[in-house]
Amino acid sequence: MDAADDHDVTATAETIRAELRTLRAALTQIEQAVDRLPQRKVKSHRGERHRPERYYRVLVSVYERGGRHGIAVDALGAIGGEHGYDRRGLGGFFAGTRAPLQQVDGRVRLTAEGLRLVDRYLHELAS
Amino acid sequence: MSRGRALVDCAWVAAHLDDPHVVLVEVDERPLVYRLGHIPGSHCLDWHGDLQDPVTRDLPPPAAIERVWRRLGIDAESTVVFYGDNSNWYACFGIWLFRHFGLEDVRLLDGGRQAWLAAQLPLTTEEPPENVAASAPAASALADHRARWEDVAAVSEQGVQLLDVRTPAEYRGDLLTEPGYPQEAAQRPGHIPGALNVPWDVSVGSDGRLLPDDELRAVLAAHGVDVERPAITYCRIGERSAHTWFVLHEILDAPDVRNYDGSWTEWGSMVGMPIELGEPRQGA
Numbered sequence: 210m211d212a213a214d215d216h217d218v219t220a221t222a223e224t225i226r227a228e229l230r231t232l233r234a235a236l237t238q239i240e241q242a243v244d245r246l247p248q249r250k251v252k253s254h255r256g257e258r259h260r261p262e263r264y265y266r267v268l269v270s271v272y273e274r275g276g277r278h279g280i281a282v283d284a285l286g287a288i289g290g291e292h293g294y295d296r297r298g299l300g301g302f303f304a305g306t307r308a309p310l311q312q313v314d315g316r317v318r319l320t321a322e323g324l325r326l327v328d329r330y331l332h333e334l335a336s
Numbered sequence: 337m338s339r340g341r342a343l344v345d346c347a348w349v350a351a352h353l354d355d356p357h358v359v360l361v362e363v364d365e366r367p368l369v370y371r372l373g374h375i376p377g378s379h380c381l382d383w384h385g386d387l388q389d390p391v392t393r394d395l396p397p398p399a400a401i402e403r404v405w406r407r408l409g410i411d412a413e414s415t416v417v418f419y420g421d422n423s424n425w426y427a428c429f430g431i432w433l434f435r436h437f438g439l440e441d442v443r444l445l446d447g448g449r450q451a452w453l454a455a456q457l458p459l460t461t462e463e464p465p466e467n468v469a470a471s472a473p474a475a476s477a478l479a480d481h482r483a484r485w486e487d488v489a490a491v492s493e494q495g496v497q498l499l500d501v502r503t504p505a506e507y508r509g510d511l512l513t514e515p516g517y518p519q520e521a522a523q524r525p526g527h528i529p530g531a532l533n534v535p536w537d538v539s540v541g542s543d544g545r546l547l548p549d550d551e552l553r554a555v556l557a558a559h560g561v562d563v564e565r566p567a568i569t570y571c572r573i574g575e576r577s578a579h580t581w582f583v584l585h586e587i588l589d590a591p592d593v594r595n596y597d598g599s600w601t602e603w604g605s606m607v608g609m610p611i612e613l614g615e616p617r618q619g620a
Contacts, residue, residue: 273369276423276450276544277537316542321516331368 236295263292265330267302268309272319272327279318285310339549342586343446344417346455352417353377359414362449363387363430364421373459375419375452379408380463383426383575387433395482395597398475401437405475409467410439419445419452423537423544425579431586432578432595436482437475444582450544481581483568483594485602485609492530496592497567500527501536501580502600506572509613512604513572520572522604526611528570533616534559536576539583552588560616566592570599 270288274280280288286296302310309323319327352358353376360378362370370380381387386404389396396404410416416434420427427448434442445451452459491498505511509525527533538555541547547555556563567584569577574597584590603609 269369269372272366273372273421273449274453276421276448277425277540278423278542278544281542324516328366331366331372335368335371 262330263294265326266292267294267299268319268323268327269330271310271317271323275316275318279313279316282312282315282317285317337586338589339587342443342582343546344443345446346451346457349375349417349419349445349452350457357413357415359408359410359416361408361416361418361427361430362420363418363426364449365426366421369421369449371461373461376458376460376462377464378419381408381430383429387430395433395436395477398437398477401433401475402472405439405472406468407466410473411471412473415441415443417443417445419448421449423450423540424448425536426575428579428582429575432481432581435586436478438478439473439475444586446546447544454543481585481594483570483596485596485598485606487594488528488568488570488596488603491568495565497561497565498528498531499534499561499567499569499577499580500531500600501534501569501571501577502527503535504533506600507531507533508615509611517572520601522572522601524604524611526604526613527600528603529610529612531570531612531616532560534561534580536571536579539580546583546587549588552583556584556588563588563590568594568596570596570603572600573597574599 267288270291271280271285274284274288285299289296289299302308303312307322309320309326310317311320311323312318349358349360360375361381362374362378363381363383364370365383367380367382367384370378374380381404387396388394389400408416416439418424418427418430420430424444424447427444431442431444447454487496488498490496500507503511503514506514506525507527509527512521512525534556538559539547539552546552553563561567561584563584567590569580569584571577574595577595577597577599581593581595585593604611
């Protein structure tokens, strides 16, 4: 590889990095715009974090489409996308001791906490 | 029964949405999901309110079942198709109950809500009017499909296989219930002595549909089940075991299968009943 090739590789990498920065900024703007959209208010219960409706919608979709064995990991990305989540933003659903989602045998399933949140959301919709 | 008679797919249901002889019934573990959207024309039955006696812990009496049938518009010519959430867990209880009360043409939408959603077929939030059937069939409890605790206690003398379809952790006695069902616990953990552990969901594929017949037979044989021998299924409250009853009796045409709907919440709470803990015995 000569000096000219080195220069090309460096320039290409810098171009890709610049495009990734643009994409990340755009994704952040989209996420913020989705958060500003009018949403049904899901009541915060005492001691619980307020979460937007789309958070519960993701859980309900996993429940409905997953059945007994849960959904494929890729399918979660698609569900998240339908509700305005970037794929990278879905990690929070698996984080913490009260995470609503878990991976079991390579598939995504609701935890007992996730089922509780689904029940709460469905009851609020019905009330 | 057989697969061709007991099971329908989404295309069949889509083609019969306007068929006046087809009655669609959704039964969900979480009945409120019906309100998010359901198959056009389908009715919702709440398993808490419609599929059990509201006071006594028992099945509804025949008169209550007849009222449900009239409400759904079921008559002698009807084909009733059940479907639901959670891979048809509770829908199969509805089928078992209707068959127990003598209805013949009762089928399952393979894959339930999950399959309908995956096929991106239409949903509606509009609830159908209550059809009052002019002449609903008479409901009469049959002895063929239901087992009581006395039947279970006698299995070893009668050569009947006892199939515990709960999770291995419930079977071993590590847990009283699956996580998320604290209200359905018995007084003691464990399983009925001599029972095989055949988790109900081994018959369900990742898409929520039942496995093909040859795979069903293979997976059941791998769990020690002889499809030709009489069997009684049980779980915690009789709904998961209704699913396995459906697989054995309605799909694989097993000759003598009964569902013990009292299940572990009855057996594990009664005074003086024998209980085992731990892994199944070799050769059990």
